[in-house]
Amino acid sequence: MTAQTAFTLINPQTKALAFKIFAFEDDSYFNQQKNYNYYSMILVIKGKGRLKADFSEYEFKENSLMTFSIYQPYMIKAEGEFNGLLINFHPDFFCIHKHHNEVACNGVLFNNIYESPQVQLKETEMELLTTLVNQLKAEMQNTAVAQYELMIAYLKIFLINASRIKIGTQLLKASSTEKEPFILKTLKDAIEEHYKSKHSASDYADLLNISAKALNRISKTHFNKTLSNLIAERIIIEAKRELYLTEKPVKTIAYELGFNDEFYFSRFFKSNAEISPQIYRDTVGFARANA
Structure with a gap:
């Protein structure tokens, strides 16, 4: 029996996607431009290649996190092996604008025109983020009381940790290279x-x-x-x-x-x-x- 690769929640009012986790094993989903009405986060567990986002191209390798805002066009071309986790969430499910004071990820993970949409992760950071994704997966299959509230709590923890990692990486980069002109x-x-x-x-x-x-x-x-x-x-x-x-x-x-x-x-x-x-x-x- 094959393991389940996609976990999806649908908004009962709009019948549109609310939240989704998808485990991918190649770049077939990504090698045509994506441009959707929800936020996307990609944990690259294995693989390397090129990412095209908006007007720019970047190289990526394993143990990296990519983040894309609503209707932000992106496309990925991997070189050989490529697997990881894709997380999508609609702003009706969780709005980073309304919850900015709680997670402070807007301008860090999303909507920052001056920085790359990806960040390299240490092994421990990847383990932390994948553990949180696994907790989200488990809760998606749990129809007990306050399911959405607990999922949003896990998503907030993911966003806070991812933002801390990216800010830390940016500070390290700034201190180890020449001062910004x-x-x-x-x-x-x-x-x-x-x-x-x-x-x-x-x-x-x-x-x-x-x-x-x-x-x-x-x-x-x-x-x-x-x-x-x-x-x-x-x-x-x-x-x-x-x-x-x-x-x-x-x-x-x-x-x-x-x-x-x-x-x-x-x-x-x-x-x-x-x-x-x-x-x-x-x-x-x-x-x-x-x-």
Whole structure:
């Protein structure tokens, strides 16, 4: 008898996926681009290869964790053996925006345009995270009282530990390499301050008093993406947050993000998120539940 590889919970109200754990043994599920209305986390137990996420490509190897936000496009091509665990959860099941103070994973595991979506794990860290996944699996098969509450508790523990691991890795990396060039900190600060009003690479080159070509080269070297892609990703993250958490009309969100033309904004959103703002809201939006 073969072991069960997929464990799925369906939202009884929407009939859509609420939570899923899937054990994979090759890259067949991942070698076509994924772009779904739920969060995804992948524990790579064995294997190596290349990960494409948004506009960037990364190499990965065994004992790594990959994390992807809602409708974040990604694709994996493994070299030979490849197995591990995939965890999916819809924001109706657990919303990282609403629970930010509890798990603090937004901007660490998800929605960080300046960092890779993957982190290398030590053996002990992998053991800890896989143990938590096994506890989630067991609870998914347990229909006793407060099943969802206990599952969410285990998911929170997973997210907190994964965030701690990633933050620790980033701090170690920062202390063991050359200090981050001052221009990078200045660029990140400028994007965070002006992304709603300044949308072009040349805007930031003028702000930082550097040529657009030189600034783009710096962005490509340190963030593995062009400056235009970096700016676009930051705008899209805020647009998704507004579409999810508020009932503002798309036209209002577009205007607040510096777009005078709602239709241009919709094309920009669809070009970068590969889905229209309205479909994003209809399939993800928290506000729809209150409508």
